[in-house]
Amino acid sequence: MSKHLPILIITIPLLTAFMMPIAARVGIRFRNVLMLMAILAINIMLLSLIPEVALNFGTIFYTVGAPNPLAINPEGLAFPIRIILKIDGFSLFMGLISGTVALVAFLYSWKFIKEDGKKTYYFILMLLMLVGMIGLEFTNDLFNFFVFMEILSISCAALVAYETEEKHPPYAGYKYMLISAIATSFLLLGIGLLYAQYGSFNMDYIHNEMNHSLLDKMALIFMLIPLAMKAGAIPMHMWVPDTYSEAPAPVTAMLVTASQASLYGVFRLSFSLFGNPISSISINYNSLGWVIIILGVLSMFVGVAMALVQHDIKRLMAFHAVSQTGYMLLGVGVGIAVYAAGDKGAAFESFGKVAMIGGIFHIMNHAFYKGLLFLTSGVIVRRFGTRNLDKMIGLAHRDTFTAVAFIIGALAIAGIPPFNGFASKLLIYESVYKFSPLLSIIAMFVSVLTLASFVKVFYSAFLGPRRDDLIHNTEPISAGMKIGMGILCVLVVLMGLFPEVVIDVLVEPAIAGLVTIR
Amino acid sequence: MKIASFLSLFLIAGFLFVGINRLHPVGQPLGNQNVFIDRTGELTDITYVDTMDDYYLRNGQRETGSNNIVASVVFDYRGFDTMGEASVLFLVVTSISMLLYPSIRLKRDTVDLRDPRTGFPMDMTRIVSNGTYLMFPLILAFGAYLVIHGHLSPGGGFQGGAVMASGTALLIISSYITSHLHRTYNIFSFFESLGLTIFIGLGFAGIGVTFLSNFLANTSPAFFGRVIDLGPNSGYLNSAGLLPFLSLAIGMEVFFGLSIILVSMFHLARKEKDEKGMIK
Amino acid sequence: MITSVIFIILCIVIIVTAMLTLYFRDLLASVVSYSVMSLVLTVVFLHLDAPDVAIAEAGIGAALTTCIFVIAVRLTRRREE
């Protein structure tokens, strides 16, 4: 059975989602428990892959529908003909992030979302969103990647517009869907250009056959720009605050992970599909690294600059999400640039790899602390009935737990020790300084601005006199919400205290999955 | 902003036009796509096969037993994509149900517009309603034919389901489905879930080998596993193993899914009309 | 030769209907010309030896898409502001 694990991780939640309406007929509690069991099962299956994939630096293949799941090519052929799932370190790393955040978001929304007829649909969409993320992280087939991208973006769009009676959410959902439809259309065009030349959709096969013709470069542009757009990198970031701020809080926490799934696409394509580590690394590949670096620095700076002037707590956090995406792009971009610069041995080993470790590690850290912050923002917004920071005061008297969680998240995002943001940001500063001191200084400066803006939020929302007349909603925080936030707090602190464990167990295999592709 | 959009436009246009100059003329590369097949059923030298499509054209019939190679690609070689695509449809149906949930739930059901004596809709002329009465069974039968014969002739789950759903659209337009929309909706949604569950169940049935493997092909004629003559033939319904079943499941899912989308959007329109007092 | 001429005419019709779709201020007219485009596209697909896709495009592209667009236009506003 263990050889079927890759497909089971995708199909079990799918089957649960299809059975959900019937389960809701049986009983609300039954439905919730079924959902919890499905998400737990995914997480357990993902964890059970760690020994083989992460500790042994292995790669698991699964050929869907073939006589033998482990055989990639049919007998006597040099190319695959079926859809192949491939789990390497990076896929597993991203899958674990998605699974954990989905678990937390589900626990949080157990009581947070009001129990009306829509809630069953909400859970179905949440499960399918998880399927979409894990599917696109596990697949090794370009068209399958596109299909899972569609699943992901449609479920995200519908969840963004969950509160349909409100004024803005449907338009936010429309915007997200528009961005996704444009992105997936051009992604498909790029896939078509690759298919026209190589007659296949398998990433490994195309990567080995790639001759870097003009059409390949066109395909690269048609595929990378939409994915960067969906990840929320700079010139195309305007949808991020609009959609993040309208979605319910647990959905926003998952939307961060969904954007990172697109970021996964960017990295996967630029390394595993278009990267050519074998011989003559062309100048273009180096410039790809620089493009990613510039995108990253711009995202960092513009995101934080826009965040400083916000008065809407969720928009502020959304702009910080753009800004933090910049760190990941910067780290990995420096990695690519160093890797492509020629002497892979010394320079890459000394700081290029460290930059990549920082960038990749930051993905996980960001998913956790930004998820935590968005979850606390859910409590704050529900308490005051508004998102406007100027109308909030003194929540720390009432919700001490939320206040502590917010402090942990805010310190982590600003890169203060001993939280996890510090661990990855330190790696990025150190290694980028060796590459180009200016970039590193910009990164540190952005961190300071981030801290400033979160101090502002903490000051307005939590400090000050107790004002019960401003409190809109007094119902206590449910156990599920506390458990959800508690899990993330513990993870943020633990990963800050023992970063080297996470790096050894998860991040190093992820780098190995990206860089050493034959 | 204007400048940026102009720039991106020129970029895209330039790229596309450069692209078509670099693309091969239609029909040049991607293998030699000749279908050489011995009458004995053995494939000619496998080394001739140099692309994925060549492999499908030459071995598809032998491996899956399906005459329609497109169907064998859709349901066998790339069946996982089809599963994802079916879940996209399920997803959209769920999303639309969720989004329109407050609007669709009515205090009272919409008015039954049918004449109590004849059973025909009242706000349409007799030509439309009689025409629908005649056309709908034919459309349904044609759709069902497409679904069932998906592995022999053009057609399959998607196409048949879409054709049948256009029958639903006809029913809606000529006001046959006006009353008991909730019941219609619930029934449709049940069958939609059922279709998908059957699809995944059939996928799991093959997990002794792999998920979605065509374990019935070329086994025995009783289980749709008839071994067919390779090359052009006249087609046998009981061939292709799992394909007809998968096609049936997808056809069910697509028909009911598309119908739900139509019914709920139409329901919204009808309710708006009702609120404005346009229905007596 | 004849087929090729017809083929080119079909391509031109597709482009023209697509332009009309985007040109009309009346959304209902837009939708109708989109459905004409879909129908002509169906014929082109048949010409390209893709009967499977042609059936799907005729059923979904020409019939059902038009249907939901018409409903959407009825529920909102017919003229583009």
Add this chain to the structure above:
Amino acid sequence: MSDFFLYVTVVLLIFLGVVALLYKRNLIKIVLAINIVESGINLFFLTLGYRPEGTAPIFTLAPALSDLKMVLPTPQALILTNIVIGFATSALMLTFAILTYRNNRTLDIFKLRGVEDHE
């Protein structure tokens, strides 16, 4: 000759769609534009798989030639998927547009833009 026309049609369809995406302001018109881009991409894939002297990839009652040639099946299978996905996407976007119109009484993105910065 005809292949050139096909590619030009593809490019023009995609280009028209993108122009409309950039310059049209009506929400429903934008959905139509996306559908046109998708049609262009569908045509692109089928053009890639087309073989001038080929037949449809179906063996039932196919001509019994010794060198039977067929058009490529994979693009057709993918486009089947893409058509259904495109329909699903546009249905969802239209639902969003209808709800937006209900809540804001307008479909113009310029007028909706003021909606975002509230309070």
